Amino acid sequence: MKQISLSYGSGGKLTYEFITQYILKYFSNPLLEELLDSAVIKKDLFSTDRIAFTIDGYTINPIFFAGGDIGKLSICGTINDLVAVGAEPKLIACSLIIQEGLEFEVIEKVLSSIRNVCETENVKIVTGDTKVVERTACDKIFITTSGIGIIKDNVKLGYDRIKPEDKIIVTGNIAEHGFAILLSRGSYGFEYDIKSDCASLYPLMKKIFDSEYAVELKFLRDATRGGIAAVLNEIVKQNKNVGIELIEENIPVSDEVKSISDILGIDPLYVANEGKMVIITSDSSAEKIVEILTSHPLGKNSKIIGKVTDTYKGKVVMKTLYGAYRIIDMPTAEQLPRIC
Amino acid sequence: MKQISLSYGSGGKLTYEFITQYILKYFSNPLLEELLDSAVIKKDLFSTDRIAFTIDGYTINPIFFAGGDIGKLSICGTINDLVAVGAEPKLIACSLIIQEGLEFEVIEKVLSSIRNVCETENVKIVTGDTKVVERTACDKIFITTSGIGIIKDNVKLGYDRIKPEDKIIVTGNIAEHGFAILLSRGSYGFEYDIKSDCASLYPLMKKIFDSEYAVELKFLRDATRGGIAAVLNEIVKQNKNVGIELIEENIPVSDEVKSISDILGIDPLYVANEGKMVIITSDSSAEKIVEILTSHPLGKNSKIIGKVTDTYKGKVVMKTLYGAYRIIDMPTAEQLPRIC
Numbered sequence: 110m111k112q113i114s115l116s117y118g119s120g121g122k123l124t125y126e127f128i129t130q131y132i133l134k135y136f137s138n139p140l141l142e143e144l145l146d147s148a149v150i151k152k153d154l155f156s157t158d159r160i161a162f163t164i165d166g167y168t169i170n171p172i173f174f175a176g177g178d179i180g181k182l183s184i185c186g187t188i189n190d191l192v193a194v195g196a197e198p199k200l201i202a203c204s205l206i207i208q209e210g211l212e213f214e215v216i217e218k219v220l221s222s223i224r225n226v227c228e229t230e231n232v233k234i235v236t237g238d239t240k241v242v243e244r245t246a247c248d249k250i251f252i253t254t255s256g257i258g259i260i261k262d263n264v265k266l267g268y269d270r271i272k273p274e275d276k277i278i279v280t281g282n283i284a285e286h287g288f289a290i291l292l293s294r295g296s297y298g299f300e301y302d303i304k305s306d307c308a309s310l311y312p313l314m315k316k317i318f319d320s321e322y323a324v325e326l327k328f329l330r331d332a333t334r335g336g337i338a339a340v341l342n343e344i345v346k347q348n349k350n351v352g353i354e355l356i357e358e359n360i361p362v363s364d365e366v367k368s369i370s371d372i373l374g375i376d377p378l379y380v381a382n383e384g385k386m387v388i389i390t391s392d393s394s395a396e397k398i399v400e401i402l403t404s405h406p407l408g409k410n411s412k413i414i415g416k417v418t419d420t421y422k423g424k425v426v427m428k429t430l431y432g433a434y435r436i437i438d439m440p441t442a443e444q445l446p447r448i449c
Numbered sequence: 450m451k452q453i454s455l456s457y458g459s460g461g462k463l464t465y466e467f468i469t470q471y472i473l474k475y476f477s478n479p480l481l482e483e484l485l486d487s488a489v490i491k492k493d494l495f496s497t498d499r500i501a502f503t504i505d506g507y508t509i510n511p512i513f514f515a516g517g518d519i520g521k522l523s524i525c526g527t528i529n530d531l532v533a534v535g536a537e538p539k540l541i542a543c544s545l546i547i548q549e550g551l552e553f554e555v556i557e558k559v560l561s562s563i564r565n566v567c568e569t570e571n572v573k574i575v576t577g578d579t580k581v582v583e584r585t586a587c588d589k590i591f592i593t594t595s596g597i598g599i600i601k602d603n604v605k606l607g608y609d610r611i612k613p614e615d616k617i618i619v620t621g622n623i624a625e626h627g628f629a630i631l632l633s634r635g636s637y638g639f640e641y642d643i644k645s646d647c648a649s650l651y652p653l654m655k656k657i658f659d660s661e662y663a664v665e666l667k668f669l670r671d672a673t674r675g676g677i678a679a680v681l682n683e684i685v686k687q688n689k690n691v692g693i694e695l696i697e698e699n700i701p702v703s704d705e706v707k708s709i710s711d712i713l714g715i716d717p718l719y720v721a722n723e724g725k726m727v728i729i730t731s732d733s734s735a736e737k738i739v740e741i742l743t744s745h746p747l748g749k750n751s752k753i754i755g756k757v758t759d760t761y762k763g764k765v766v767m768k769t770l771y772g773a774y775r776i777i778d779m780p781t782a783e784q785l786p787r788i789c
Contacts, residue, residue, distance in 0.1 A: 115786040116781070116782045118674070118786065119674060119675060119780060119782065119784065119786075120673065120674025120675030120676075120679045120721070120780065121674075121675045121679050121719075121779050121780030121781055121782070122778075122779040122780060122781045123781070123782075124674070124675070124679075125682075125683065125686065125779060143607075143608075144683070144687060145533070145534050145606075146503060146529070146530035146531075146533035146534060146669075146670060146671055147501035147502055147503035147530050147531050147533065147534045147536065147596070147598070148501065148502045148503065149499055149500075149501060149534050149600060150499065150500045150501070150502055151498060151499055151500075152492070152495055152497070152498050152499060152500055153498075155492055155495075155500075157492070158491060158492050158493075159489055159490065159491055159492060160489075160490045160491075160492055160495075161487035161488065161489060161490070162487055162488045162490055162540060162542060162575060162576055162595075162597060163486060163487035163488065163542065163576050164542035164543065164544045164576055164577060164578055164593070164595050165544060165578045166544040166545070166546050166578050166579075166580045166593060167580075168546055168580045168582050168586065168587075170586070189486070190486035190487050191486075191487050193485070193486035193487065194485050194486060194487045194489050196487065200502060202502060202503065202504035202595050203504065204504045204505060204506040204593045204595075205506070206506050206508055206546075206591055206593075235502060236502055236503050236504055237504060238504055238505045238506050238593075239506075240506045240507075240508045240787075241786070242508050242588070242786065242787055243588075243786060243787070245585075245588065246508065246510070246587065246588035246787070247508075247586065247587055247588070247591075248582070248583075248585065248586035248587070251546055251587075251591065253504070253506060253544045253546075253578075253593035253595075255502075255504050255542050255544075255593075255595030256487070257502060257597075258487070260489060266485075267483075329486075330486060331486055333460065334458070334459060334460025334461075334464070335459060335460030335461045335464070336460075339460045339461050339464075343465065343484070346465070347484060379461075381460070438462075439461050439462040439465065440459060440460070440461030440462065441456070441461055441462045441463070442456045442459065442461070442463075444459065446455040446458065446459075446581070446582065446583060447580075447582055447583070447586070449580075
């Protein structure tokens with residue numbers, strides 16, 4: 110099987126071959142085909158006053174998993190980071206660091222997966238870079254994607270907009286990505302059927318951005334590493350005037366995730382998602398927003414999971430199934446390295 | 450010595466600590482301090498009609514070398530990619546992949562180096578990401594930087610603008626970065642004093658962009674991996690209507706590089722630079738541009754090294770010191786992996 114060698118990262122003949130025969134094969138578009146040091150973008154592409162700019166490195170292990178792969182993950186993750194500031198994702202820059210010896214078959218599978226998401230989501234890869242490093246210097250492939258999006262004029266988000274009585278929504282069942290990756294790594298002696306929720310949230314969130322309730326949105330965050338516990342704790346650290354109260358029975362968790370988290374003793378609140386948005390919105394708009402979300406396949410299990418309070422300032426507490434209150438702390442240790 | 454652990458990449462408490470105590474310590478600015486999934490940029494920052502967008506991964510080994518380090522390199526490299534399309538560099542997104550166990554002292558040295566370049570060059574890190582991976586999965590630290598710049602209205606560049614009789618300029622002595630890295634890796638039994646030329650080329654190129662000769666520029670490229678041989682070959686591959694003729698005696702090479710390339714048998718045309726721009730400009734403007742370049746410390750050894758021809762279409766040839774013509778091919782194999 111044809112394997113990649115260090116020469117493909119040399120800047121010479123094989124780099125040129127890699128770009129023209131592999132990269133352009135998958136991501137052909139006029140901006141990318143220019144093959145310049147930077148993509149040149151006309152400003153009139155940006156029809157609104159604000160632009161979103163993000164970057165994320167993806168080092169997930171294994172690179173193929175139930176529900177996705179590192180290629181799909183890298184594009185969806187960057188799209189979701191743009192969506193989380195109210196943007197429509199537009200352009201992607203994609204940088205690959207590849208381990209010498211990785212089969213081209215694997216590389217093409219990843220590139221093809223990237224292409225599929227880009228096509229479905231209507232984003233374009235306009236610039237990129239490829240490095241090949243020795244076998245001991247990297248594990249298979251790392252992908253870093255940077256994204257640019259245009260922020261809808263009617264969406265104004267910020268930690269400072271979050272006020273007591275605002276509601277907290279999560280757009281579906283939590284913890285599926287983290288458990289899918291964890292289970293893919295070892296043999297646990299039980300049957301399971303969990304897939305990563307890896308998905309672009311733009312089609313779902315667009316329905317809210319385009320609705321009359323867009324102006325009611327206070328804050329959005331994609332609940333990845335550290336799960337919804339990390340996201341909610343970061344919110345109360347950034348806005349110390351408020352606390353957060355969750356209602357355990359309202360938190361959407363599939364039966365499968367419930368039983369696995371019981372067996373393994375891992376709290377799903379702390380487990381990574383790759384296709385779930387945490388939404389903070391005004392009390393009055395929350396139910397309407399859930400109605401819109403649940404009408405879309407990506408949001409069908411959306412729930413109001415709690416509210417912002419003026420008590421417990423700087424803390425996240427959860428009313429448990431038994432009616433007791435438990436503090437949900439910022440996760441402290443790494444539950445699972447290389448989750449994304 | 451305090452070392453980084455996987456938990457710093459968990460998305461939890463230590464990630465938050467890393468961001469607030471390390472990242473914000475070095476790169477504090479209002480956009481970054483928002484700590485959102487994406488930076489939110491007002492469009493009026495972009496005062497011109499075109500925007501440049503680029504990405505590059507840096508995997509250099511060793512991470513500290515004579516004349517620079519991976520931090521300086523990652524910012525200068527991204528700046529130079531923006532400058533190469535005629536842009537003023539503005540915003541940087543910075544993604545770190547760090548090997549578990551790397552000392553914080555090393556990390557801080559790299560961050561501090563990034564900060565120094567950003568301050569001098571007036572670019573801002575507005576968003577970022579940090580992953581920590583196991584010891585076996587990465588070698589020390591990889592940095593991927595994405596950049597946004599604004600393209601000067603009077604600069605129009607493109608392969609199709611290159612015409613016979615245009616002149617080719619290089620902004621100084623070549624091959625210093627590559628040799629500095631090569632020599633840093635082994636013991637060669639001779640004394641040398643070569644430093645990487647790693648530098649931001651914006652202050653130098655700004656003098657041309659701001660001059661009446663900006664409109665005469667046809668094409669720019671930062672001559673990194675593969676050296677000026679790779680850059681020039683890529684040009685004649687993209688514009689097959691022209692050839693390139695170099696004059697060996699005009700190519701600026703320091704005596705030090707000359708003697709080392711003699712000893713090692715490596716052609717400096719193929720060796721990487723990290724602070725040299727290849728400029729293609731109209732015949733009539735070339736000497737004026739060299740005059741401006743040589744008045745700046747970064748360009749003091751700038752030279753016209755050859756011209757565009759309507760013969761040798763698709764090829765780069767060089768008139769040697771002995772008057773013979775030699776074909777300068779695209780580099781084929783990797784001379785030195787992890788050069789940038």
